[in-house]
Amino acid sequence: MGIAGISRRPTPLLPTFLLAAAITIVCSMTLLAYAVSNALQSSLTLTAAEEGASLLDLFLGPLVQELAATNKLSDDSVKKLDGILETKLGTRSKSIEVWRRDGTLVYSTSNKHRVGTKSAPAEMNAAFLGQATAAIKTSADQKSQHPMIEVYAPLYRSGTKEIIAAGKVLNDGERLAGELRDIRIKSGAIVATIAAPMMFLLFLLVKRTASTVRKHRIALREKVAQTAALATLNDKLRQEADNARLESIQSNERFLNQLGQDLHDGPIQVLTVLGLKLGELLETNDLEAADDGRPSFADVDELLNDTLTELRDIATGLVLPELTDLSTTETLQLAVRQHERRTGTTVKCEIENLPFCPAPLRVCLYRIVQEALNNAYQHARGYGQRVAASQTGNSLNVLVSDSGPATTAPLQAPKRGHHSGLGLNGVRRRVEAFNGSLDVISLTDGTGVSAKIPLVNSTH
Numbered sequence: 001m002g003i004a005g006i007s008r009r010p011t012p013l014l015p016t017f018l019l020a021a022a023i024t025i026v027c028s029m030t031l032l033a034y035a036v037s038n039a040l041q042s043s044l045t046l047t048a049a050e051e052g053a054s055l056l057d058l059f060l061g062p063l064v065q066e067l068a069a070t071n072k073l074s075d076d077s078v079k080k081l082d083g084i085l086e087t088k089l090g091t092r093s094k095s096i097e098v099w100r101r102d103g104t105l106v107y108s109t110s111n112k113h114r115v116g117t118k119s120a121p122a123e124m125n126a127a128f129l130g131q132a133t134a135a136i137k138t139s140a141d142q143k144s145q146h147p148m149i150e151v152y153a154p155l156y157r158s159g160t161k162e163i164i165a166a167g168k169v170l171n172d173g174e175r176l177a178g179e180l181r182d183i184r185i186k187s188g189a190i191v192a193t194i195a196a197p198m199m200f201l202l203f204l205l206v207k208r209t210a211s212t213v214r215k216h217r218i219a220l221r222e223k224v225a226q227t228a229a230l231a232t233l234n235d236k237l238r239q240e241a242d243n244a245r246l247e248s249i250q251s252n253e254r255f256l257n258q259l260g261q262d263l264h265d266g267p268i269q270v271l272t273v274l275g276l277k278l279g280e281l282l283e284t285n286d287l288e289a290a291d292d293g294r295p296s297f298a299d300v301d302e303l304l305n306d307t308l309t310e311l312r313d314i315a316t317g318l319v320l321p322e323l324t325d326l327s328t329t330e331t332l333q334l335a336v337r338q339h340e341r342r343t344g345t346t347v348k349c350e351i352e353n354l355p356f357c358p359a360p361l362r363v364c365l366y367r368i369v370q371e372a373l374n375n376a377y378q379h380a381r382g383y384g385q386r387v388a389a390s391q392t393g394n395s396l397n398v399l400v401s402d403s404g405p406a407t408t409a410p411l412q413a414p415k416r417g418h419h420s421g422l423g424l425n426g427v428r429r430r431v432e433a434f435n436g437s438l439d440v441i442s443l444t445d446g447t448g449v450s451a452k453i454p455l456v457n458s459t460h
Contacts, residue, residue, distance in 0.1 A: 014206055014207055014210040017202075017210075018199075018202070018203060021199065021206075022199065025195050025198060025199060026195070029191040029194070029195050030191070032191060033184065033187040033188050033190075033191045036183075036187050037180065037183055037184045037187050040180070040183050041136075041180050041183075044176060044179065044180065045134045045135070045136060046134070048134045048149050048151065048171075048176060049132045049134030049151055049152075049153070051151075052132065052134060052149070052151025052153060052169055052171060053132035053153030053154070055093075055169070056151070056153045056155065056167040056169055057153065057156065059084055060081070060084075060096070060098065060155055060167050061155055061156065062158070063077050063080050063081055064077070064098055064106075064107075064155055064164065064167075065157065065158055065164070067098075067100060067106065067164045067165050068157050068162070068164045071100065071104070071106075072116075073098075073106055073107055078107060081096065081098075081107055081109070082109065084096065093169050093170065093171050093172075094110075094170045094171070094172065095108070095109045095110040095169070095170045096108070096109050096167065096168070096169050096170075097109070097110075097111075097167065097168040097169075098155070098165050098166070098167050098168075099120045099166050099167075099168075100165055101128055101163070101164075101165070101166075102118065103118040103119070103120035103124070104116065104117070104118050104120075105117055105118070105119060105120070106165070120166075121152075121168075123135070123150070124152060124166050124168075126152065127152045127153055127154045127163075127166035127167075128154065128163055128166055129154075130154050130163060131154075132151070132152065132153040132154070133151075133152045134149055134150065134151045134152070135149070135150050136148070136149055136150075136176065136177065137149075137150055147174065147176070147177040148170050148171065148172065149170070149171045149172070149176060150168065150169075150170055151168065151169045151170075151171060152167070152168050153166070153167055153169075154166055155167050242433075242435075245433035246360045246433065248433070323359065323362050323363060323366065324359065326362070327354075327356055328354040328355065328357045328362055328365065328396075329351055329353055329354050329389075331362045331365055331366050332349075332351050332354075332365060332366070332369055332387065332389055332398070333349065334366070335365075335366045335369040335370050335373070336349055336369065336373070338370075339369075339370065339373040339374070339377070343377050343382060345385060346382075346385070347373065347385040347386065347387055348384075348385065348386040348387070349386075349387050350386065350387070350388040350389070351387065351388070351389045352389060352390045352391065354389060354390075354391055354396065355391065355455065357396070357455070360434075361434060361453065364427075364430045364431060364433075364434060364453070365389075365396075365398060365453075367426075367427050367430060368398055368400070368431065368438070368449070368451050369387055369398065369400055371423070371424060371426075371427045371449075372400030372424075372427075372449040373385060373387070373400060375424070375449070376400065376402035376404070379402075379404065379447075380402040380403070380404020380446060380447065381404050382402070382404075383402060383403045383404040383446075384401070384402050384403025384404065384445070384446060385400075385401075385402050386399075386400070386401050386402070387399075387400050388400075388401075391455070394454055394455050394456045395452050395453065395454050396452070396453045396454075396455055397450070397451070397452050398450070398451045398452075398453075399448055399449070399450050399451075400448065401443055401446055401447065401449070402446045402447060403445045403446040404446055404447075424438070424440065424449070431451050431453060434453045434454070435453075435454055436451060436452055436453030436454060437451070437452050438450070438451045438452075439451075
């Protein structure tokens, strides 16, 4: 998983980070410029509203004082109001409107036909509460579509804070719009001036970081390649070592078989002929033992027979039976039957139907049972001999146990020929060659030999 992830083509760090940083900074700075320009626009609009309110109160206030007592303006007041736009104020103001508190339009320079109707805009509510407001709108009456400033302001009764009407003046907003454009341009320039060094510093920092990451990635790839090569070499060496151990076991078995066969065909045959000749000599002379204590022919014959028996036992133990066509279960059962035949004892078998194993492993299992039963016979007189074999997961478990005391003296004369075996150390080395383990354990009623061999590592 890790090697596959490292070998996958990585995403370029520098372009990705710069793109993300550029988008983040540009968006942030744009929002900042927008917020600053809106704040300045609100401030300028408020200033325009206050200025417009002052002008309305200055020019319109004296002419609408009669609204404190009547519901409409006199013709003289209307004529004076119409003349206001003809003054210098008309260069900035395009129209003027006046409303009473009930929302009735009492004066308008641009919509004379609407005078007397109740159509006060919502902005008038703030004016009747004593607040001057302003808004920048685009005039639909002009081909140039230049902006206009609508100013709504309260009109007070002279000498008091009583609001008797509200006025609206529509001023030219081109100058204000120009100032706002200049502010936005300057805000953008300031933001760009700040963002450019930030982007440059980020570029240098990320470039250096990307270079370091690239170097570490290359070094990591080299380490991974070296580790993979070492792992492959270790697997190859382990396989060769396992094969060498198995070949050693097979060579050892061939050597033991050949040694047993040579003993049987060589010294045993010679000693057998010698025994026959000695028997004939005894029958011919029929001599008894001498009184002077020297060995007689009978003593020599007995010694020869004992030697033959011992040699046959050794040869029998060295030579394995034919296991080529036997299954794993049959191999263990054969080891049990041969032990019973040699010793005249009984062994309780609890052998499950085991999976088929290769020949070297079956030879190892045969030797485990053979040696463990030999020890049980020698040291426990064969009491409670038991062989159990089972498969647990991917492991093969063999337990050979007895019910005799561990201190029982070895038997001196078995019922039939018997040898001392090849030794538990030799069997343990065989088990370890298959990556298994062999332990001698103390049971509540005797001793056991437990072997555990993994099947996965022993099937090659």
